Amino acid sequence: MAFEIRKIRTPQGRKKLVREREEYFRLVDQGVSSREACRIVGINRRTGKRWRNGTNPTKNGTNPTKRRPAQTAHTALAERVISASRHLTANERLYIADHWRAGAGVRTIAVQLNRHPSTISRELKRNAHPTSGDYRPHAAQARAESRRPRPKPAKLAQNPELRQYVQERLNKRWSPEQIVQHLHRDFPDRPEMHVVHETIYQAIYVQGRGELRRELAKALRTGRARRKPRRLAQQRQPRYSHPMVMISERPAEVDDRAVPGHWEGDLIIGKDNGSAIGTLVERSTRYVMLLHLSNGRTTELVRDALVEAMKTLPSHLTRSLTWDQGSEMGRHHEFTLATDIPVYFCDPASPWQRGSNENTNGLLRQYFPKGTDLSVHGREDLDAVAAELNGRPRKTLGWETPAERLHTLLAAA
Known part of the structure; x- marks a missing residue:
């Protein structure tokens, strides 16, 4: 007959879940997983785990409670297979002691218990008798339980x-x-x-x-009376004096690439960080434009190059620009005032948020290898490379070229 879950679900108080506990262990002994056994008898998975591991949390830490009747050492493997506990159980320690005395190696015992060899090695070193060095499972279990309660005295x-x-x-x-x-x-x-x-x-x-x-x-060296927390990437100080608009605030139409005119931008850097080329990629057509930065990559020079490039395009193809948080975009607000194009910034260390641009930068490295001086390439060289990339058929465009896609958009306008 199937186990019937009790209908009254109020707390039991001092009355323990005797019937549920017995049924839980009966199912576990039959090879049912702990999670499934908890579902069948109607208890929380943490309750089943607590019964299986023999501890019960209290306000002052964890105290031993009534344990399951001891099993013989040869059943420890089966218990471990169905156990989700990261702590060694008393039966596993019995198994380790028996087989260690019989001459089995650490890796052999680890395989039999489905544990990592480091777990067995650490157990034998940490819980061995301090004088004789013998591994005594019951004493080892007691030592492990004494170390488990929190908080520990300093x-x-x-x-x-x-x-x-x-x-x-x-x-x-x-x-x-x-x-x-x-x-x-x-x-x-x-x-x-x-x-x-x-x-x-x-x-x-x-x-x-x-x-x-x-x-x-x-x-102390710092003289601080309070500890200074380490900042995560999401908690860093603002990079620019003018507030950034993050990519999370970018319109939804940009994500599906259905509407043209949304661009992604970045710089590829030359030898010793001494030269750079600006790259712009239109998200829907993958059309590439390259910015000539022969005199450096200061915020003023990058701003002016972006303004010059965007003014060559019709208004319906200049809807937004997405960039990383590089220092070269320190004058992003001035670019927006000059072109009426909003700039959205990616999250720190998130290059996938400009996937088309990152892919294009990889293609450009065929022409501008890493570790080379990029300042030797003139405006004509950049235009030739951009024309060659825009003339390549792309699988993502149904084997059309970016130039053909852009020409279609311009003709439709």
Whole structure:
């Protein structure tokens, strides 16, 4: 008879889910996955995982609770196959102990338990007996459980000698890294006197972990009383003085390439960053225009070259320009005022947002190889390369050429 999920779903209080628990383990023993067993008996997947791993979270951390009846070592493999836990179980530790004593290697045990060899090697080194070096599974399990609860007491708070050593050297304006290295040199055989430099920083900066006096922060190189967070790419300072309009605000019509007149732009850079060529690609036709920047790539020169190029086109083919956040576009607002063309900027480190332009830059490297001086190419050379690219048939255009597509648009206007 199929298991019937209880209809009353209110919390059970002190009454445990005995019937669900028994059915869950019965299904697991039959080879049903943990996720499917949870679905059948009507419990959350985390509840099943908690039953399987033998721990139950409380307000003060994790405390051992009633465990599943012990299984013999030869069933550990089957339990691991259906287990999603990243922690070794008691049965797996029994399996490791039995086979390690029998002479099996680390990789052999790892394959049998479907674990990474590093997991087994780390377990044997970390949880071995400190004196004899023997691996005792029940003691190893106890040590692993004692390390699991959080939060852990800070090492500097527990060891007055270590705390005094660190404070004295901070007063001498030593850096945390210098202190850590001297701890290893002065106390080579006392691991309780060893910490990493992050431990010292945490003791100074983190609220609630002030094992070191807060005034010691003034002895650090920076002298900051608060830690300065590292910025992510999305949190960087504005690159330009005038606000950017991001690509997320670009009209939806640009994405499907159905409406012509939306351009993507970039620079290809020459040897030693000393020269550059501007590239423009129209998104719907893949038509290419090259900007001659013989005198450099300052913001004024790039602005003027863009204005000159866009004024050669009819208004219905100059709807928008998308660029990366290169410093050469520092005068983007002046370009917009001169041409009435809005500029949209890609997100940091997101070249795929200008895919057509990036692809074209790769094609241009056939003519302008990396590591060469691009200033030797004149206006006529750039026009010839652009004409050759625009005369190539493209698969994405149904084997038409960009020049033919652009001519069709101009004729229709």
